[in-house]
Amino acid sequence: TNAPISAEQTGQLLWIEDVGSQVKKDQLLAKIDDRHLKLQLAGQQAQVKQHEADVDYLTGQKARFLKLRETNNSDLTIAINEVVALNISVKQTLLALEKTTIRAPFAGNISQRFAHIGEIISIGRPLVQLIDTKNLDVKIAAPISIAPFLQRGSKVMVKWNQTLLELPVRTWSQAGEQSSRTFDVRLAADGIA
Numbered sequence: 001t002n003a004p005i006s007a008e009q010t011g012q013l014l015w016i017e018d019v020g021s022q023v024k025k026d027q028l029l030a031k032i033d034d035r036h037l038k039l040q041l042a043g044q045q046a047q048v049k050q051h052e053a054d055v056d057y058l059t060g061q062k063a064r065f066l067k068l069r070e071t072n073n074s075d076l077t078i079a080i081n082e083v084v085a086l087n088i089s090v091k092q093t094l095l096a097l098e099k100t101t102i103r104a105p106f107a108g109n110i111s112q113r114f115a116h117i118g119e120i121i122s123i124g125r126p127l128v129q130l131i132d133t134k135n136l137d138v139k140i141a142a143p144i145s146i147a148p149f150l151q152r153g154s155k156v157m158v159k160w161n162q163t164l165l166e167l168p169v170r171t172w173s174q175a176g177e178q179s180s181r182t183f184d185v186r187l188a189a190d191g192i193a
Contacts, residue, residue, distance in 0.1 A: 001106055001135065004114070004126035005029055008099040011036070013119050016127060019112060023104045023130070030115075030127045034100040041093045048086045054079040108132040136189040137170060141182040147172075156187055 011032040017023065058076040112129035115121060138158060142150075155166040167187040175183065 001108070001130075001132035002111075003105070003130055005102060005105070005128050005130050006124050006126045007032060007102060007121045008123060009034075009037075009096055010122050011100060011120070013115050013117055013121050013127075016113060016115060016117060017110050019110050021110045023108060023110065025104055025107045027104045028101055029104055029110070029130070030102040032100040032102070032121055034097050037093055037097045037100065041090065041097065044086060044090045044093055048083060048090060051079055051082045051086060055083055102127060104130060106130070106132050107134065134190065138167060138187040138189045140185050140187065141177075141180065142172070142185045144181050144183055147183065150185065156185075158187065158189075 007030070009032050011034065013030060014033050015028075015031040017029045023029065055076065058079055062076060108130045110128050111131050114126045114128065121127070140156075150169060150172060152171070153168050155168055158165050158167050167189055170186045170188040172186065173184040177183065
């Protein structure tokens with residue numbers, strides 16, 4: 001696995017892991033400034049409390065004044081819907097806050113950095129290149145003529161560092177290259193490097 005790990009939130013880059021670092025799955029790779037989102041969250045939570053107070057007040061009014069029932073019911077429904085909508089906004093902001101910390105989706109090694117501390121990062125911008133150095137594949141171009149005989153787990157002989165190894169077929173592409181009459185086959189090569 002070799003993947004550029006990108007930002008899912010906009011903001012100033014506060015910290016990023018060094019090239020050559022070995023990281024574990026879910027380890028912090030980069031941190032984006034989250035102060036504006038924390039302020040936004042505080043404002044939304046204050047609005048939720050205000051609208052919840054309105055719901056409580058209107059609920060109490062409904063019990064006391066049966067003659068205002070229809071007007072009070074519509075006001076109560078509006079207030080309840082406002083609380084629901086604001087709670088959704090709070091959840092969206094919490095998700096955005098979570099995305100200011102970029103974590104490793106798999107264990108591996110940082111081979112490259114694409115951003116520097118202090119830069120303003122946009123959503124989708126690659127920050128680091130992460131390579132899984134433990135679970136390796138060997139990609140070969142196989143002739144289309146062998147496709148009917150290929151099975152997952154079947155062994156293929158590979159020459160590596162003057163040694164012949166048998167590696168299992170992990171997966172292959174169903175589409176071939178018409179010009180070369182080949183298709184990609186991936187062999188599981190864990191632990192040969």
